[in-house]
Amino acid sequence: MFKNYIRSAWRNIKKHKGFSFLNAGGLALGMASCMLLLLYSAYHLGYDRQFKDSESIYIVENNQKGDGKIYTFPATPAPMAGALKNTVPGVEKAARITSYNAGGLLGYKDNSLRKDGLFADNDLFGILSYRFIKGNPNRALTQPNSIVITADLAKALFGNDDPMNKMITRNNKTQLMVSGVIENAPANSTYKFDYIIPWTLFENEYDWVKTSGWSSNFMQTLVKLKSPQFFDNADKMTRKMIMSNQKEYEAEAMLYPFTALHLHSLFENGKSVGGLIDQINLFIILAICILLIACVNFMNLSTARSEERAKEVGIRKAIGSTRGALIWQFITESLILSVASLVVAVILVQLSLPFFNQLLKVQLSIPYQEPLTWVSLLVLALFTGLISGSYPAFYLSSFQPIKVLKGLFKGGGSALSIRKVLVVVQFGFAVFLITATICIYRQIKFVQSKSIGYSKNDLVEIDSEGDLPNKAEVLINDLKKNNIITNATHLSQSITSNGSNTWGVSWPGKNPEQKILFDMFRVGYDFVATSGVKLIAGREFSEAYPADTAGKNVIINETAAKIMNLKNPIGAQITVDGPVTVVGVYKDFVWGSPYQKISPMISYCNIKGGVIAMRLNGKRSITANIEGIEAQLKEINPSYPADIHFVDSNFEKKFQNEKMLGMLANLFGGLAIVISCMGLFGLATYAAEQRTKEIGVRKVLGASVTSLAGLLSKDFLKLVTIGIVIAVPVSLWAMGKWLQNYEYRVDLSWWVLAMAGLITIVIALATVSFQAIKAALANPVKSLRSE
Structure with a gap:
């Protein structure tokens, strides 16, 4: 009997190649997306768990x-x-x-x-x-x-x-x-x-x-x-x-x-x-949602063909088939399509993994050698096949053979309402993903556009290693003499990465109970000219003042000056592991996270730091400047390969997590929309086929192509609009909660939601209109002659 199920299912799949392709294609994309997201989630969930005990x-x-x-x-x-x-x-x-x-x-x-x-x-x-x-x-x-x-x-x-x-x-x-x-x-x-x-x-x-x-x-x-x-x-x-x-x-x-x-x-x-686990949980939810969207497509397309399959069900029941046998027949069809889709999905995942790994800077792979992998793939195929085929199987097998064979059956009652709900859910989810993508993009751009307090363009850094600590001034003077750089300074560490800090700072008038964490950043001579940080009071460090290099003088940022509430900070005596004098105040600049408030900072003079920062000569090409630095390094520090870091590139790494989140929202949000549109395309195709006679009559009576296309499109656009209405409050809540993680953040403007809704409508309209216009342009003589 099982062979008969498979034979009948395969015959039906071949008979309706178009619908079978849409079903299998949607399932394959959904499975592939789900597998990629779950592989990525498993990669992070498995962090540090490979160690014994x-x-x-x-x-x-x-x-x-x-x-x-x-x-x-x-x-x-x-x-x-x-x-x-x-x-x-x-x-x-x-x-x-x-x-x-x-x-x-x-x-x-x-x-x-x-x-x-x-x-x-x-x-x-x-x-x-x-x-x-x-x-x-x-x-x-x-x-x-x-x-x-x-x-x-x-x-x-x-x-x-x-x-x-x-x-x-x-x-x-x-x-x-x-x-x-x-x-x-x-x-x-x-x-x-x-x-x-x-x-x-x-x-x-x-x-x-x-x-x-x-x-x-x-x-x-x-x-x-x-x-x-x-x-x-x-x-x-x-x-x-x-x-x-x-x-x-x-x-x-x-x-x-x-x-x-x-x-x-x-x-x-x-x-x-919390932490990264919040994103991983979102990715798992996204994986499940995309898979369910693909299953929804299968349900929609299967139930849409209810009238076409009604006669088949009626005849089978009339010759003795039980409802259970019919249910297994339809589920077998969905399982065959699911297994075929899984094979395609695995191929798609394997082909996309190199790109995915490069995009997200991870090392994902399908562990074929693990038995659990094959069990998981089998479970995925069975789960998808059973979920996507369950409702169509129970719905189609419920037809009464007498009504069907007498021509009294009209499909679409309960199935139509279910299809409407599923379409609403699909496109509501699409609106949410588009909103999330726009919101993440705006947040990144908002922070990137904020002033960081220094000029990162044409600013490079090299590690002070090997012979450089003793020959740094020779290198700097040679580069200046050859017009390769305009200024240079020593730093305790890169200007893009925060590091040491201390609680041990006191000043006149400080509340003894007050405890504030200060960043400690050591800088050398010409720090202001090299970095572009603005000095707003006093002076920067100079070799003309021996007390600078002796650690008796410090420079503070404006946030530190405000916290200390010093009316005239220049010359003020403060204590940082000993008494020091404030000789300068510079404007705040981003040292740690660009999303968080700037901390108070104190700088000591540093003439032999771990990093040498250099301002390139803007009148020469970057390539010529870098080649000049490399040549000098090879001469002065030959044992060490030149390793020159661009500050603007290092600064961009601070947005890596948000960019990754945006890329995933873009990628899988787009796939979810494509899958939804495949289902909508199939439904529009079937709706046009079912109304062929009506379209022919209306066209003969003078209906225009525009009015006919609108007639076929409006029902679907109503469902999409309902999806948008439902998605708006969900998007407001979810993205509002996400933005709370950042002290500097954009507002969730109304136009973001409006744009997400408009994009969804345009996509849905383009999907449906193709079939609607095609049906409206068809020759009415052919459709009426068949009657």
Whole structure:
């Protein structure tokens, strides 16, 4: 019997190729979109879960009170790891880890590569179960001159040679022996690196690390418990640890699940309130909605052919077919189409993955080797087939054979109302997606158009590494002499990335209870001329004032001046780990997130910073300037490949998350609309076929093509309009809630909703009008002759 179901279903599919193509095409696009979104969501949901006993791994978060709120960040004091391991029951391993200046130039013989690294304790390998290809994880970082490298770095440096115990030179000065080779770090893991070097080497390179106490937060602490059941007691003891070791320092550490760090990184008042998980949940909902839209198309097109299939049902019932048999017949048809659509969908996903990965900067793939993948694909096909075929099957099988065979049956009663509801839902969803796309685009443009306080165009940065710290002035003078740059300055870090801060700032008249976090940004001579930051009072640092380089003078931004409420800030004495004098005030500029309010900032003079910023000569081409800088770097710092960063490009990275969200809304919103239009096109085609006789009569009686096209289109446009009306309040609520995440945000104007509605109407009208005009232009003689 099952063979008969398949044979009959296949015969019916071939008989109606047009409808079958629309059904299968819509399902394929819906499945492909759903699979891509679910793959992307699974990629992020699986972050850091590939490590053994991941449920027992925690990172120490730090809660500090100030400005009337609690700041939470994963930076901890250096003694934290040892204290946890030695005093807290249930702690199996604890490790310090940081990327601070860990990256560098690695050399072996004539091969030199710039790579990213981490400083870490050897316990790290007992916490994060990186698979060792060579070496012993229990002692890989016990020696201060050891280095553990990834498989890719081993291949790049040593080719096919065995890298074990070979010596690598780091930054042309430190000799490191390869003590282990591990598999490359998973793409969806928090720590990205090419190598790991011992914590003792970090202490040897920076004396302040050895002496740093409980008030200095500059590294992360990872903890592995023997079992999650130890968490409550361990967390309770961890929360008291900083306060018990540092008097008059209001801070509270806490254990936070490492697997939650990526998705739940947003904190308020010391508690997690979300983060990237909110976007992932939206993508999952979007995936389900797009799949359901495709299923809705199938239902609409199947029930629209009710009259055509009524005779088939009547005859089958008359010769003894039961309703159950007919239901299975129709569901078998939908399952065949669903399986065919799944095959097409998998092909589409496979072809689009390279583009998708490049677009979103991820590494997605379909894990065909996993049995769960095939089970998931089978479930997707069955789910789609059953959902899309269920209502048509039950509806079509309910026809009464007597009425059908007597010609008394007229399809469309209940089915028509259901189809109307489904069309309304489809296009309401389309309106929401268009609104979201416009809103995200406006928000990005709004923040990008705001003044950032400095001129990012023609501004470049290079890392001060190798011989550059001692030869920076030679480089700058040579570049100026050759008219390649106009100005240059030293920075403690890139002007586009925020970094160190402090609570320890006081000033005359400060409320002793007031606690405000100040950004600390060290800058060199000619900072104003180089960056384009506007000096609004006083002066900038100059070699003519020895007190500048001695750390006795500081420059503050206007937000700091307002908070301190200094009538005349120039010459004011304030305290920042000691008394200093304010010699200048510069206008606020964006240092951290462009979406958040600018924090108060204090700058010390920095004549040997980690970054050299340079203003290119605008009268020359950018290519000529960059080539000139590269040539000078090769001469002055030959061991290091020139790595020049454009500030405007780095600044654009601050909008990466919002741009990604906008691209996904554009891409999958467009696919949802295409799928909806495929269904609408099929319905319009069928409606035109059903009204062929009516159109012929009206045309003979003098109806114009315009009036006939309007007659066929107006019913569908009514449904689209209802969808718009329903979608407007939903869009207002959802996008209003999304915009609340930003302190600087656009208003959700009425014209955004109006434009979304208009675009939807135009798309729907264009879809329906094609068939409407085609039917209206048909020769009425042919349709009436057939009668």
